[in-house]
Every structure is written in structure tokens, then in C-alpha cells.
Amino acid sequence: MRHSLHISDLATCHFLFPNIIDKLIAVVGASCKYVPFYRRDYKYLDEYNAFYKLHQVANNWLEAFNVCYTEGAHLFYPSSKEEASVFSTLVSANGKNVTSVVLGFRNDFHLGEFITIHGGPVPFPIFAEGHEHSYESENSCIILNTRMKYSESSCDQKHPFICKRVMDIPVCPTTDKNYEYQESAKRCYKVHIHKQTWWEALATCYQEGAFLLTLDNSIETINIQSLLTNYQEYYVGIRGTAPGADLYTIKGSRLMLDGIQWLTSPGIKSNACVTMMRKFDEDNNGWIGLSYNARNCDTPLPFVCEMKARS
Template identity: 30%
Template sequence: MMKKSIFFLLKILLIVPPFAIAEKTQWQYMGSQFREDYQLQPDLKAFYKIHRTPLTWFDARTRCDREGAELVAPQSHEEVEMLKTLLEKLDMHEPFLFLGIHSLFAKGRFVTLSDVDVQNLNLHWESGEPNNYKNNENCVTLNYNGRLSDTDCNDVHPFVCKKVARNISWNNECYTYDQEYKLDSSLSTCYKLHTQPKNWTSAYDVCESEGGHLAIINSVEEKNFLVKLLGEHPPARIQGNFNKDMTFLGFHDLFVSREFRTITGETLQEAGYNEFAGNQPDNVSPGEHCGAMFRNGQLDDLWCDRPYLFICERSNELRERPQDPFMKHFSKELVYIVPA
């Protein structure tokens, strides 16, 4: 019996190399295990999200980046066909998708965002393209035929963001790919301090793009956690020439002056925390309308258009993935992805 077991084990090892078993285990993904709003395409070993609202090329690139992904630059005929399928479903006249390809570094030399020359990809230009119309076409779109055209980067088009599966690590506590979110287990909420300063509207967009929102303080306990989080990042350890003692939060008086509300519509009293610092809010000229806190947790009003630190928060609870009719052909089942 022992000899038969050893023989069977040797047979398995000869058929399936040990490294193949290790790789298969390493690259096991559930279909939703990047972001809830992205879908896995197993054959392409990547996650995708289509943005139907047209943006400029620069804004599209930024939006993908803030979601932890990249503006798609198709690498194969199969990926072009997948993008054509998405494009055909858009109810638009002469639809185009912006791609992560540009010639902004050297006129006429089109490269991807990772600096791969488009000539090295299996892609095809539309007849007569690129034509650099009016000497102002430095970005690239894909049409419904799966062919490329150069275009003005400031035009607006839909776009697709992509995340390669093999580049993903997972934050189990906060149910996100982003390792910088830290869990407060008593609140079942995760927080991330952004030390690259943004103005308030950009900070709002960053948090929403990460699947969260600008932090809202609902209790003294929550305030204490944020104070502790800031304490782990003293000003001397943060690079840049800006005020590092102030941090944007998710409240404002943009609708009615001196009527502070959270981004979810509550007054600060209704939200559960309304402790302003002494002599605050003071609405210093030309007007401070966005909410913030000092390092001790007391609140302040700040200029919305100036850059400061900011904190995002998100629930660590598992959420259902939105059902997107444009993405029905993507698998949602357990799959195994082995790196190429």
C-alpha cells in the first residue's frame, strides 16, 4: 500500500511541476476582489470598468489613476474585441473611447502610459490616421471598428480603466486593494490619511474614486482615532511646502454661508460631533467654506481651493457588486489566474 501511494505521488509531480501548483494557488481571485465596480475578464487576466460620462483625456487618466487602475491601452486583438463590445453598447452617435496612448512627450511618437511604442502593439490605425489635425492631436481614441485615431486631448469621450490582476494585493481588514486603509475595529470603519495635499473638491473626488468618502466625524471616539492617525504622520515626516497641521474633512457651508453640513446632508450636530476650535469658524477672506480639523481634532473652516492633507473613510463590510448590463459577459465565478 505504501509503495502504491509513493508511486501515485511521484506520478502527480511528474505531470504537474511544483511551481505550477504554487502559481495557481497564488493567483486565485474571486470576481469582485479588486473593486466592487470593476469586473474580471479571466481570459485577459485583468479587471475593467467602463466610464460612460465623457471626460477629457487628462481627466480620464486621472480618474483611472485615482481608482487604482490605468487608462486602458489594448495589448492584443482579443482586448480590442472586448473594447469594441463595450463601445457598441454605448448609445452614442459615432462613439469613441479614449485610450491610454499619447504623443505628449514627442510629437508624432505615440506611446502608452507605460512608455511602450504603439508600433510594438497589435493595433491598427484608421485610414488616414494619425493626421495631427491642426497640429493639435496628441491623444488617441478607439472607434467601433477597433481602429485608432489621433484626437485633441481636450475633447471629451467615454473611457475604460484597467487593472492587471497580477499587480493586485489585498487588504483583508478593509476589503480593498489599497493597503494604506487602516481599520478602527470598534467603529467597523477604515481610514486613510492622504499626505499628498489636494484642494477640497479634488480630495472629495479622490475619496469617492477609492470607494469611500471624505471622513465625517460622528463621535468623540472617531475623533480620537483620527487624531491618533495624524499623530503617526508628524509634519516633519511629510514632504512639501504647505500647512501640515490642517486636514480636510467631509463637511462644508457651500450651500448656505455658516450652515455647516456633512457631504451626506446632515448638520454637524446631527452627525454627532460639532467641536470647533476657539474663535472658529471665522470665514477668513475671501471666504472659508470647506471643513477641516486641527491635529487635536477640533474643527475649523478652510479655503476650499488651497491644498491640505485629507482623510478618506470607508466601511469594511463586504458589499454587493453593482449589476452593470454593459459587463454581463464577464465572469463572476471563482477563477484561477496564472501569470504569463
């Protein structure tokens, strides 16, 4: 007989097997993680953090430059010796008849010295020592073949080419634009104003590739206050495991009660989950800080999800 795993079971098991459950959570949330995408005809290569497209229809250098520009990309040139292998990767994928491509280098100063389309020098030596330039006019361009060898050619000659689009990776690793990055905490937060039970809130954060907020340090405690509404309770990832027992975070850490400001007595009853509330000093026009409360986990309330930002 097959049994389904309820999200409450997942959180409860986390207290006993945090490492194993963390892996399960990662799988559950993976569908919401950021998936790089630019255009369907561009291929993303994670090692270079960029998108590439092999154009098999030959064009001269200027035509190739303009094609890439209209696609929001630039004419490819390898920024390192290793990146030159991108050409072979694209040929293996969908361009087996292509043997060479024109690159984003030009001899604009007629001196045999090439520069990139971005105005910089060639980032690494591409010719052997003693190489004699074949074209020492402004019409000299560089070709790369599938054997990773470079040669010169007239820019008027037509060759296949590659367009490159550099990836702008968001700090928060998710497609959800409602996550707000906090620099000092290196975390991303999302406030859910739609009320849910604690278990539903826990599940929602997991599905978004995040965790129900646990406030691991004083920096987080300070930063999160700017996102909250005064005197509104929000669920956090802390609950009691049994009546009269200690409070634990969903990451398996026991909550130290010393120094915590409680709205009511922290006596833990059955099915108790913790909320936080930002208090505001009307007279001094400033925040007092966060206060906590123990609520029935089945009471629908707003909540906050958090995820670690990209390093």
C-alpha cells in the first residue's frame, strides 16, 4: 500500500532527521527555483553564465554583428581559452555541418592588433608566436574552427557565427518577483498577506523553494521589521512538539525563550505555533521591535517565507 506524505509529517520528521528532510525540501522546492531562460533558440551554459546561439546561415562580419544586436545579444568572442569550447558544444548539439565561425574581433586600427567588439584587447593569445597577419587592413577578422584553431579572414567573407547573451542572474534564486532581497542578512523574504494555517503556510513556502521564516540572528530580526505591518501577527517557522514541551524551529533548533518579548504567556499548549508582530511607538515615531505569541496552528494568519540569496 502506498502512503502520501502530509506536509505536517514532513515538518515533524525534520525535528528528528533534519539532514534527510532538507534534501526532500530541496526536491519539493526545485520546481520553483530560478530556471535561466532568454529565448527558445538560445542555449544556456551554466559554466559561463550566458546564453548562446549558433547561426548556421553564413554572413559577413557586419551582418553577423547586426543580427546579434537585433536579438539583444552580441557577436561571440571567447573571453578565455576555455570558453572557445562553446563552439564545439553548439556544433555537437545542432550544427554538425558547421566547421568554423567568425568572432567578435576586428583589426580596426590597421596595425595587426585586434580588439573586441567591446573595445578591449584580445583577452588571451590566440596566435602562435611569430604569426604573420594575412590581412593588415581594417577588413581583417578572426575565424575559429572546430579544432580550436584561429586564423585570419577578410571581414567580407561569409561565415556562420555565434551570438552571446550574458545572463543577469537575480540575487533571489526564484522567478517570483515578490521576494525582496536584504543585503545585510543575505536573505530574500516574501510577505504573504493571504491568510493560511501554519501547516498551509509551511507548505506554501516549501513549494516556492523557501522556508517559513525562522529569524536565525539579530540582523534578520531587525531587517524583517521593515516588511511588516504594525500590530499584525505573522506565522514564523517555530512550533511546539507537544503540550508543555520546548519550542523548535523547522530547522530543528530549540528556541531559547530568554530575552524574547511575548504578547502572552509562552506556555505551550497542544498544536501551538509561534507568530511575530511588529510593535510601533506612536509617540516616538519608531519601532519597538518584535513580539511573539503562541497560537493554534489551525488559525489562518499571514506569514513570511525566506530563502538564502545567491552568493
